[in-house]
Amino acid sequence: MAFLEMKSVNKGYGSANLRTEVLNDINLQVEEGEFIAIVGFSGSGKSTLISLMAGLITPDSGQIMLKGQEITDPGPDRGIVFQNYSLLPWLSVAGNVDLSVKQVFPKLSRAERRKHVEKYVDMVNLLPAIGKKPHELSGGMRQRVSIARALAMQPEILLLDEPLSALDALTRAVLQDEITNIWEKDRRTVIMITNDVDEAILLADRIVPLKPGPNATFGPEFKVPLERPRDRTAMNDDPEFKKIRNAVTSYLMDVNTEAKSLNVNTNIVLPDIQPVDLSAA
């Protein structure tokens, strides 16, 4: 049995006649310790997908199972890193991380908790800024706090909802390396949503493309058999890397044109009737 499993999941918003189906017949199996990247265009329902896995919303039909248990509500066993950081602005870096540590490990003493918080803040290289408030930090630093907060809960599975898409390219590269390093250390199961194919190839074991919505569903998956650790500069010349990138990109472009052509195809089929000449009768 897979570690995380999605079985024919459907999700839509709105009532009866105004209803839009966002996700349709989603099936996914994730093994323990795997790093999965879900790639798709914006508006294809990626965030809905991660909210479903986190349990923040429930599917209209189908099942999501974590270790054989159906997911019905959110919980700290699924650490989630939100796209817009979602840090509490009145708490310092330590305070934000501590809030989750305190909740997940209520038995720790004050000193142990502080050590735990410091360990995870150090993991994302933010120890010098541990006492700062979120508004004093840059976007990249805020996202690191968010990652530290999720990691500090020691979740079974880490859900990353476009964690780097709000950052500039350089910061992005730095954080990608950090995420890889952290993942290498404890090989936690990670599901990352992204819109960057290179990022997906660099980080993931497996890439699952999400077709454009509405009625989005998964396309055929791409394995990334590249050796780890992956070197971002050397990879640019790696024929294997190029091959995967071309495959994924051209697949996404194809489904996108297909989806667009579907949308454009609004030719009204006229009923096959002929006017009857009544005067003849």
Added chain:
Amino acid sequence: MSIKQKILNGLDIAGLPAFKPIVLLLSGENPPEQINSILKFIVVPIIAFGVFLVMWWAVASNIETKYGNVPTPKEVAKEAGSLIDAHNESRQKAKDFYIKQGEKAKSYEEKAAGFTQQALAAATPEEKTKLEKRAAKMEKMATKTKNRKYAETPTYFDQIVTSLKTVFAGFLIASAIAIPLGIFCGLSNVFMAAMNPLIQVFKPVSPLAWLPIVMIIVGALYTTDPREAWFEKSFISSAITVALCSLWPTLVNTALGVASVDKDHINVARVLKLGTFTRIFKIMLPSSLPYMFAGLRISLSVGWMVLIAAEMLAQNPGLGKFVWDMFQNGSSQTLAQIMVAVFTIGSIGFLLDRIMIILQKLVSFDSVVSA
């Protein structure tokens, strides 16, 4: 952080950014630009105030009332001076009175001591009891003299202090009611729906309508002997009227703040499975503090406005009563004294608002508050 930076931050928090160029100028940072801002934001307002004074001057001498001409700014300033003098004089009198009382009490005590000694040396027991009785009487006189209070008419500054005490008492009552209610309203749609009609109907009611009701009810419930009571009756009815009129902004704002907590923050709470208590105290309340303080700020300024009206109408001690008394006096200083009161009320209102702005800035994490 350097001292300069601290001062600049302080001015920002106090809502006085107009004074920043002075600090920058003193530190020699780009003088032409600083002088330009000083001209724009300090000199121009001063000139505007000057123009106002000149216009007042010109108009005042042309209007004749039954109390004489409308006073010029100079006369009003003089009147302010004489109110200060009257205050000092009254305090001096009180001081003299207490010194005199002290001396009197001392002489009684000395007499008492004399009688006690005589009693010790008394020949017969009858004479001894007689002398002891006299000593006791003298001692009683001494304590009575010591405890005697100076019957002082409240000076202008006493009235200000009374008004401030009343407004803060009313404000505290209002906050104690409005904040918890607002939190419940924000947390529960049903509670909000239940409260909404009451809020909508009572919010626009003028203090002048509340006051008689409050006075009658306080009058009925106030059965303690006035000499033993902690608060005077008039103080309580003024404070409650202030509370009734000023609790609405805090209530509405707190409800809004609690109801509009960022959805992402709620999601964080859900993922962490925070308990209701932690969720309210760690997520909802901190996030609604800026709204709440914005409400408190409006409440306090409403309260201050209401208080003056309430005092005036109910003849409760305070600035409002002062204004009314001066009006009834109808002396040649009436207008000048009332104008002094107007400036005092305005300045105190301004100061109270500043204090609230500072508090609001201190609790708001994003540090953008409109002044």
